[in-house]
Amino acid sequence: MSFIKQFRVKERVHILKDFFFEYIFTKQSIYAILISLVFSFFITQRSISQFSVTSTLKEASQISQMKGGIGGGAAQLLMGADASAGGAFNDFKLDMYSFALAQRMWNQGWGSKVYGNGDLNDEYFNKIPKRHRVSDRLAAFLMGYELYEYYSAYDLQSYIKSKIDPDKDRYSGTIDIKMIHSNKDFAIEFMNALILETDKYGKENLIQRSNEIIASTLKQLATSRNSSMASALSETINSEYFKIANLENDMPYHIDIVDPPHSSEYPVSPNVPAIFFASAVMFFFLSILFSFLLKNKEDLW
Amino acid sequence: MVNEYFHLTNYGGTLEFYLFELANFSVLACLVLIIYKLDFINVNSLIVWLCLFFSPLLFNYFIFSPYLFGDQFLYAAEIMSLKTTGESYEHTQASGSLLLGSNAINPVTLTAKILGIIPLPAYMTVSSLAFANKFILFLTFLWFKRFFNSENEVLLYFLIPSLVLYSSVGLRDTLVMVIATIFIINLIRGRFILPILLLYPMVILKIQMFAVLALYLAGHLIFQAHKTRNLFIFFICAIFAVVVIYQNTILEIVNLYRLAFVAENFIGPDGTISYEAWAKYGQEDQEALTLNSIPEVIFFAIINLPILLLIPMPWNWSNIFYPLQSIESLLLIYLYVKLTLENKLYKSYEFFLLTLMLIVGLSLYALIMANEGTFVRYRFTLYYPFLLGLLYISKHHQNNTDGANNEKLIYK
Numbered sequence: 215m216s217f218i219k220q221f222r223v224k225e226r227v228h229i230l231k232d233f234f235f236e237y238i239f240t241k242q243s244i245y246a247i248l249i250s251l252v253f254s255f256f257i258t259q260r261s262i263s264q265f266s267v268t269s270t271l272k273e274a275s276q277i278s279q280m281k282g283g284i285g286g287g288a289a290q291l292l293m294g295a296d297a298s299a300g301g302a303f304n305d306f307k308l309d310m311y312s313f314a315l316a317q318r319m320w321n322q323g324w325g326s327k328v329y330g331n332g333d334l335n336d337e338y339f340n341k342i343p344k345r346h347r348v349s350d351r352l353a354a355f356l357m358g359y360e361l362y363e364y365y366s367a368y369d370l371q372s373y374i375k376s377k378i379d380p381d382k383d384r385y386s387g388t389i390d391i392k393m394i395h396s397n398k399d400f401a402i403e404f405m406n407a408l409i410l411e412t413d414k415y416g417k418e419n420l421i422q423r424s425n426e427i428i429a430s431t432l433k434q435l436a437t438s439r440n441s442s443m444a445s446a447l448s449e450t451i452n453s454e455y456f457k458i459a460n461l462e463n464d465m466p467y468h469i470d471i472v473d474p475p476h477s478s479e480y481p482v483s484p485n486v487p488a489i490f491f492a493s494a495v496m497f498f499f500l501s502i503l504f505s506f507l508l509k510n511k512e513d514l515w
Numbered sequence: 516m517v518n519e520y521f522h523l524t525n526y527g528g529t530l531e532f533y534l535f536e537l538a539n540f541s542v543l544a545c546l547v548l549i550i551y552k553l554d555f556i557n558v559n560s561l562i563v564w565l566c567l568f569f570s571p572l573l574f575n576y577f578i579f580s581p582y583l584f585g586d587q588f589l590y591a592a593e594i595m596s597l598k599t600t601g602e603s604y605e606h607t608q609a610s611g612s613l614l615l616g617s618n619a620i621n622p623v624t625l626t627a628k629i630l631g632i633i634p635l636p637a638y639m640t641v642s643s644l645a646f647a648n649k650f651i652l653f654l655t656f657l658w659f660k661r662f663f664n665s666e667n668e669v670l671l672y673f674l675i676p677s678l679v680l681y682s683s684v685g686l687r688d689t690l691v692m693v694i695a696t697i698f699i700i701n702l703i704r705g706r707f708i709l710p711i712l713l714l715y716p717m718v719i720l721k722i723q724m725f726a727v728l729a730l731y732l733a734g735h736l737i738f739q740a741h742k743t744r745n746l747f748i749f750f751i752c753a754i755f756a757v758v759v760i761y762q763n764t765i766l767e768i769v770n771l772y773r774l775a776f777v778a779e780n781f782i783g784p785d786g787t788i789s790y791e792a793w794a795k796y797g798q799e800d801q802e803a804l805t806l807n808s809i810p811e812v813i814f815f816a817i818i819n820l821p822i823l824l825l826i827p828m829p830w831n832w833s834n835i836f837y838p839l840q841s842i843e844s845l846l847l848i849y850l851y852v853k854l855t856l857e858n859k860l861y862k863s864y865e866f867f868l869l870t871l872m873l874i875v876g877l878s879l880y881a882l883i884m885a886n887e888g889t890f891v892r893y894r895f896t897l898y899y900p901f902l903l904g905l906l907y908i909s910k911h912h913q914n915n916t917d918g919a920n921n922e923k924l925i926y927k
Contacts, residue, residue: 229552229553230549232552233549257531483526485639489531491636492537492538492636492639493538496534496541500541503548506548514558514561514562
């Protein structure tokens with residue numbers, strides 16, 4: 215019994231009751247909740263609904279066949295071929311974030327859709343005026359450098375890097391491409407175009423590379439007198455022709471599309487119930503704190 | 516309430532971020548007001564803890580980018596995933612432990628499960644777990660201050676800047692420190708069941724700490740090394756004997772961790788980083804980093820120990836936190852020495868055992884030390900529970916000495 219007495223249970227229950235009636239169960243708390251409703255309403259109104267757009271891809275199986283099976287030692291001797299150690303995902307990501315791809319997307323008019331009114335006339339989208347913050351303008355003025363007047367493919371490259379997040383699951387091996395945007399139709403269209411263009415760009419790069427290997431190998435073959443060397447060079451040429459044949463079709467090369475880009479039905483941000491709940495908790499506490507400070511200021515100071 | 520699309524939405528620095536985190540602060544602050552009214556804490560603690568509960572709002576996105584402690588996102592994603600789907604976040608599903616095998620629970624998952632018990636209103640952002648950390652730290656304070664007459668003195672130990680910093684981010688270090696503190700204090704008090712139970716979460720959360728604490732438990736429970744000089748010496752001899760017998764295994768483990776930490780921070784000449792870079796370019800360094808014998812291990816530990824205690828060194832200072840951490844590391848050493856000398860703890864074998872374990876733990880870290888920022892954090896996570904242990908011993912020792920003096924007076 216002395217153990218229970220030590221905790222002064224009765225006394226503390228009494229204090230808790232007092233606390234409840236003194237600070238929580240008050241008119242002020244009701245006002246606080248009402249203010250929180252207004253505040254939450256204000257926050258949700260100023261927030262822009264953001265939708266999640268995702269697409270699931272997987273690394274195309276034909277790459278491993280081609281990398282493992284053919285593309286002989288001669289190619290490596292001549293061009294350092296097959297140097298990409300990070301796999302198809304890394305190649306795909308590098309291509310996606312490259313300026314060359316941003317330039318291709320820009321030429322297709324995506325710059326206009328992102329920064330302008332969507333007009334696909336290149337005279338328009340190459341002259342979309344770029345807005346700068348006052349602080350940036352001031353800094354440029356003070357330091358004596360010039361700010362870019364128009365949007366360019368570099369801006370589109372930054373946009374892609376900041377908005378699109380490709381991520382490979384290390385266990386399942388699937389690649390998730392994620393994007394959050396207020397206009398889900400635009401985001402789906404943009405992501406779709408970006409995925410296909412990235413793959414196409416990768417394919418074109420490889421075709422060009424194979425052509426270069428063939429050209430240089432043919433030169434070597436013309437001068438080679440060693441029969442085993444000639445055989446290795448011929449094998450390389452054959453494999454590069456095989457590669458080109460594989461690449462010159464409409465099938466994706468780096469990736470296979472498992473799920474095409476699709477949007478969440480509801481916006482992922484703002485989370486309206488969470489905003490109302492968090493705001494109510496915050497204002498409720500402010501009401502308690504205010505009463506507490508008023509009634510205990512002597513103790514606190 | 517949690518964010519259903521946790522892996523996609525980043526509220527970083529927005530109004531919503533501050534709203535959600537202010538709600539978390541409000542709940543904790545309300546709790547501390549009630550605790551104060553119930554007379555569990557004094558007015559100083561009330562004010563200090565209100566400030567400490569507010570501190571997570573000042574670190575992530577305000578003082579520094581949360582990417583400075585990038586693992587926070589993993590913990591945040593894990594807790595949101597567990598709360599929304601009941602399943603682990605895909606990137607943390609791989610588990611495995613050196614001691615528990617491949618089916619062991621992941622440390623990130625365990626941290627998220629433990630911290631997720633804390634009833635906060637909004638697990639919405641990367642900072643939410645920091646409030647859970649603050650809450651468990653507050654509970655530890657309430658428990659720990661019971662052993663002391665001066666609440667204010669204990670409060671000062673909860674104001675150490677590194678503790679404020681690491682408990683203000685969503686990492687598992689606070690949890691490790693709290694478990695280690697409870698473990699050490701209970702062990703010193705001669706209570707063994709709870710420490711034995713606490714070893715299980717510790718082996719998952721931080722295996723290095725587990726090694727030190729398990730050794731401490733063995734020293735206390737089996738060898739009774741805290742009681743007499745002979746038993747203490749016997750314990751040290753036993754450690755040496757075990758080290759010699761199992762030297763190959765010990766060397767293997769030490770080298771594994773040593774290389775792993777170096778590999779994690781390795782930067783390749785082509786811009787590749789971490790294990791990928793190590794796999795390509797680090798093999799040449801492997802031989803030079805490998806320790807081949809126990810004397811070599813001891814030599815390296817002795818050489819690196821002062822460096823570990825003093826990092827970050829002035830020539831490595833790259834932001835404002837580094838000089839502050841350097842000053843703090845000196846102050847922490849000073850505090851340890853001051854407590855020892857003022858309370859004449861060098862007469863107590865409890866103190867010797869505690870200090871031996873601290874040195875063993877720090878030596879382990881000295882052997883595997885690679886990245887400064889990481890090891891400053893690891894060092895503090897190890898040092899702080901031992902410092903609280905020393906504080907407990909110092910007061911307990913003081914009381915015992917006072918008691919003995921009083922008895923002498925009575926006999927006179």
